[in-house]
Amino acid sequence: MASQYVNDPMLEVFIFETSQQLEHVEQSVLETETLETYPTDTINEIFRIMHTIKSSAAMMLFNNISVLAHTTEDLFYFIREDKPQELDMTTLSDLVLESIDFMKMELEKIENGEKADGDPQNLIENIKEHLTALKKLNNLPVTAKVNDEPVKEQYYISSNRSAKATQTKTYKAVLKFEEDCGMENIRAFTVIHNLKDMTEEVISNPEDVINDVDCVEIIRKDGLVLYIKTAESEEKLHSLFKTMAFIERVDLQAYAEIAEQKSTENKILLTGDEIIIPEMKEQTTAKNTVPAGGHQSQGMISVSVEKLDKLMNMVGEIVISEAMVIHNPDLNGLALNNFKKSALQLKKITDEL
Helix, strand or coil: CHHHHCCCHHHHHHHHHHHHHHHHHHHHHHHCCCCCCCCHHHHHHHHHHHHHHHHHHHHCCCHHHHHHHHHHHHHHHHHHHHCCCCCCHHHHHHHHHHHHHHHHHHHHHHHCCCCCCCCCHHHHHHHHHHHHHHHHHCCCCCCCCCCCCCCCCCCCCCCCCCCCCCCCEEEEEEEEECCCCCCHHHHHHHHHHHCHHHEEEEEEECCCCCCCCCHHHHHHHHCEEEEEEECCCHHHHHHHHHCCCCEEEEEEEEECCCCCCCCHHHCEEEECCEEECHHHHHHHHHHCCCCCCCCCCCCCCCCCHHHHHHHHHHHHHHHHHHHHHHCCHHHCCCCCHHHHHHHHHHHHHHHHC
């Protein structure tokens, strides 16, 4: 049932990131309309994005999106590796845009709480036929280099997780995310949330990946450190981490036992169908209350660093201007009670800003 994903932070990140990636591919394709071929950077970018969508959609169990992305990835793998001189730009662009439209429609269904049940099989066959035609057009064997990487094993959260009777072990994992991937705190929460089906207990450093204002910088500098108690093998954990987008490196080693210096209050406990963070439980309950029959969603936007820098500079100018007005020497000796009250309110606002 699609309703199992309602209010799921992992799903919100998946929808947001996949939508952004599809928009980027669409814009790149449209920009090539006046060209006779795809620039190398565009080919590499589309290949990388389709690879990411393939993995993240498989992780979320949206297999129709994953398989279509994989097929499109295969097409651009061939173009990237074999560098065919003859390209049917019109057909190629049409196929990519059709794939984007299909994925967008499926994302819209998911966002509306509906089942992503679209059938991409005809489109997949068209892409495969075009790939074969491209090879023939460029006098390349049909068995030319292929992207034979399988779709990764899927690990989404099951609501009926069964306890394993096998002996548990504890591992220490240090995850490094790709540089400039952004939203490291959300990605860290996603990793922890996605471990739920495989673990009995997880301790993370940083401990509070939701509210710690220094969390992002810590993860960028030192990585996300996890102590994982599980009955699964080291290979299974490695496989899980490989399915997660934007993880660049994983250092995983067996650990005698979860570090004793971490108190129970700081553990992230995985129980039933919920992740309970003890020090946040009351606050989370209040914020995540959804009226009966309602659907709570959190909007996200993408903002350029340039605009954020400009905003920061403008805030700095506001603070300076506020200080110049309030401490203007022309006001010395004047009885301005209402002005002082208004100035105090202004200072509170600018401090918060």
